Structure formats: C-alpha cells, structure tokens
Amino acid sequence: MHVDLPREPRSVSRTGPRALAPGQDVRVSVPATSANLGPGFDSLGLALTLYDTVRVRTSENEGIFVEVAGEGAGNVPLDSSHLVVRALLATVAAAGYEVQGLHLSADNAIPHGRGLGSSASAIVSGVLAANSLLPAEARLDAAGLLHSCSALEGHPDNVAPALAGDLAISWETDGVFRSVRSAVHPAVVPVVAIPDVELSTESARGLLPATVAHRTAAANAGRAALLIHALTVDPSLLLEGTHDALHQDFRAPAMPDSARLLQSxxxxxxxAVISGAGPTVMCLANGETAALEAEHAMTKHLQAAESGANWRVLRLGVERDGARVEGHQR
Structure with a gap:
C-alpha cells in the first residue's frame, strides 16, 4: 500500500446527517501489530496472526448495544464510549450520516495495554465497519482509510500494518500520512512473551528524552535501514538489524521484567525487541527451528526469574493480507 492522503475531511451535507440503512450486518477481522521492531521508532510496524473480530448490525430500533468476549471483557465500556463504536461514529459522521440503532459484538484475542496494537485494532475495526455500512458513494478509499485511522490513533505505525498486512513503513509530512507495504521474508517467525500486566503508551513515551546525540540518531537510522533488509531479504541479519538506541533502554525502568528478558x-x-511501547517482548526468528529455540529460551528465563507476573509465550506468524471485511453490504 502506498497512498497519498487528503488534507481536508469530506464535506457534510448542509441538509443535516442522514441515517444509515437498517438491516446491515458486517464482520471485520483485524490483526494484532507490533510497532517499532527495535530501531524503527514510530515508523515500522508488523502485522501478526492474532485477531480481534467485530460484528456490527444496524437496526431501526434506537440505541447502541455492545457486548464483548475475550480480552477486555468486563473492563471495557459497553456503550457509545467503546473505542470501536467511537471510531465508527466518527467515520459515519464525517461522511454526513448518523446511526439510529447499532449492535456491536466484539470477540477479542489481542491483549490490551501490552504493545500489540489493541487500540489500533479497535480503531481500524470501527473505521472499516463504518465504511462498509455507508453507501458506496460515501465510502473512503485506501488513502482516506489510512488517514482516518491514523488521525484517530495519532500515528500510523500500528494502523498501517493492521490495514494492509506484512511490514508497513510509515511516515507523515505536513499532516499527510503515508505508508508502503513490504513483503516479509517467509522464514521470519515472530515469537512473543506477553505478561499479565499492562503499560500505557503514554507512560512509556513519557520516559523518553527530548533529544539524543547526533551519533546515536545516525547509528539508529543505519540499524533501521538494515532491519528492513533483514525482514524482507536476509533474515540472518535480524539480530544486528533489531539493535535499538532510541527508546528501549529509556523505557526499561517502567518494565524491568521485560527489560531483563530482552537482555537475556x-x-x-x-x-528480541520490545513490542511497541511494551511490555510484551518479541523475538523475530529466522525459521521454525530458531522459533522453537526462542520459545524455549523465553520459557526457561521466565521460569527461573519468578517475577510474579504470569506470561504467555506464543509462536505467531506474519499476517500477509491485513484486515478483512465481510458480510451484508449495500
């Protein structure tokens, strides 16, 4: 995906918003993502084979009804403040429409607050569902989808791979978000260790210094470039390509158990890298044998550490196609 995005939002009808057609039924599946990948701070993101799925139905009966299963059940709101609903309503309103009755069912597999793109998944789910519910002439194109999702999330590094799959390289110029998709080498296998504790992106970002030395920035830029080559062409270079000097060490005090696992x-x-803002740790293995070895090394360290946190070690894949939309559309 390589898109240039509109600078201005779509105009809203001067006659007021129109109601979405009732009786529509849409399903959206969105993958987890891992941003940064070491040196690619705020610019690189990888789609993973772990998914949140939502079903959205419109009706003539007024009101918004939300039900949630899986991750976040019992903790997230069940009304219009739910993030998927907020993204959906914002997208519908921007097109000049409104929702009369809405039923949202969410089945979540992506852990919240662990650095695996749960908020990006929710936003992409809401925007894609809304786009499908709108009449064909009011729908966003690929550029508009990336713009809307990135604007709601605040940055494109997670939403871009969630939308398009594989490896996304994203940037922003004068308020315009852009992204290119690169195919990940088939030998690359992500292995994640997910603790049962959360860490907010805002808290992690607050630990970063305002400036870094020119030498540090230059070295990190070189590793980010090497990482793209390692992920797409030569996975034997992944260890060197994932070396980071911009953010992981500064954030270590907020997640000491993750930092120790990373170093080990x-x-x-x-x-190994910190996934997104953490505290999940991810290994990018070169082949299935290396992935099994990474799983074993993670499990062995965590059993010996007795950190108090419960961890899940999962061997995932790279999601190639990104989010999927299906169901009855008009």
Whole structure:
C-alpha cells in the first residue's frame, strides 16, 4: 500500500446527517501489530496472526448495544464510549450520516495495554465497519482509510500494518500520512512473551528524552535501514538489524521484567525487541527451528526469574493480507 492522503475531511451535507440503512450486518477481522521492531521508532510496524473480530448490525430500533468476549471483557465500556463504536461514529459522521440503532459484538484475542496494537485494532475495526455500512458513494478509499485511522490513533505505525498486512513503513509530512507495504521474508517467525500486566503508551513515551546525540540518531537510522533488509531479504541479519538506541533502554525502568528478558535473549543471540511501547517482548526468528529455540529460551528465563507476573509465550506468524471485511453490504 502506498497512498497519498487528503488534507481536508469530506464535506457534510448542509441538509443535516442522514441515517444509515437498517438491516446491515458486517464482520471485520483485524490483526494484532507490533510497532517499532527495535530501531524503527514510530515508523515500522508488523502485522501478526492474532485477531480481534467485530460484528456490527444496524437496526431501526434506537440505541447502541455492545457486548464483548475475550480480552477486555468486563473492563471495557459497553456503550457509545467503546473505542470501536467511537471510531465508527466518527467515520459515519464525517461522511454526513448518523446511526439510529447499532449492535456491536466484539470477540477479542489481542491483549490490551501490552504493545500489540489493541487500540489500533479497535480503531481500524470501527473505521472499516463504518465504511462498509455507508453507501458506496460515501465510502473512503485506501488513502482516506489510512488517514482516518491514523488521525484517530495519532500515528500510523500500528494502523498501517493492521490495514494492509506484512511490514508497513510509515511516515507523515505536513499532516499527510503515508505508508508502503513490504513483503516479509517467509522464514521470519515472530515469537512473543506477553505478561499479565499492562503499560500505557503514554507512560512509556513519557520516559523518553527530548533529544539524543547526533551519533546515536545516525547509528539508529543505519540499524533501521538494515532491519528492513533483514525482514524482507536476509533474515540472518535480524539480530544486528533489531539493535535499538532510541527508546528501549529509556523505557526499561517502567518494565524491568521485560527489560531483563530482552537482555537475556539478545545476549543469547536472539533478535528480541520490545513490542511497541511494551511490555510484551518479541523475538523475530529466522525459521521454525530458531522459533522453537526462542520459545524455549523465553520459557526457561521466565521460569527461573519468578517475577510474579504470569506470561504467555506464543509462536505467531506474519499476517500477509491485513484486515478483512465481510458480510451484508449495500
């Protein structure tokens, strides 16, 4: 995906918003994502084979009804303040429409607050569902979808791979978000260790310094460039390509158990990174054998550490196609 985005929102009808057609039924599946990938701070993101799925139905009966299963059940709101609903309503309103009756069912597999793109998944789910519910002439194109999702999320590094799949390289110029999709080498296998504690992106970002040395920035830029080559052409370079000097060390005090696991894995030769803002740790393995070794190394360290947190170690894949929309559309 390589898109230039509109600078201005779509105009709203001067006659007031129109109601969405009732009787529509749309399903959206959106993958988890891992941003940064070490040195690619705020610019690189990878789609993973772990999914949130939502079903949205419109009706003539007024009101918004939300039900949630899986991750976040019992903790997220069940009304119009739910993030998927907020993204959906914002997209519908921007097109000059409004919702009369809405029923949202969410089945979540992406953990919240772990650095795996749960908020990006919710936003993409809401925007794609809304776009499908709108009449054909009011729908956003690929550029508009990336713009809307990025504007709601605040940055494109998670929403871009969630939308398009594979590896996304994203940037912003004068308020215009753009992204290109690159095919990940088939040998790359992501392995994640997910703790049962959350860490907000805002808290993690607050630990970063305002400036870094020119030498540090230059070295990190070189590693980010190498990482793209390692992910797409030569996975044998993943360990060197995932070396970061911009954010992981500064954020370590907020997630000491993750930082120790990261250091242990990298010292043993695994291409480990903090996923997004953390605290999930991810290894990018070169092949299935290396992925099994990474799983074993993660499990062994966590059993010995006795950190108090419960961890899940999962071997995932790279999601190639990104979000999917299906169901009855008009």
């Amino acid at each position: 894995l990298r010292s043993a030769g695994f291409a």
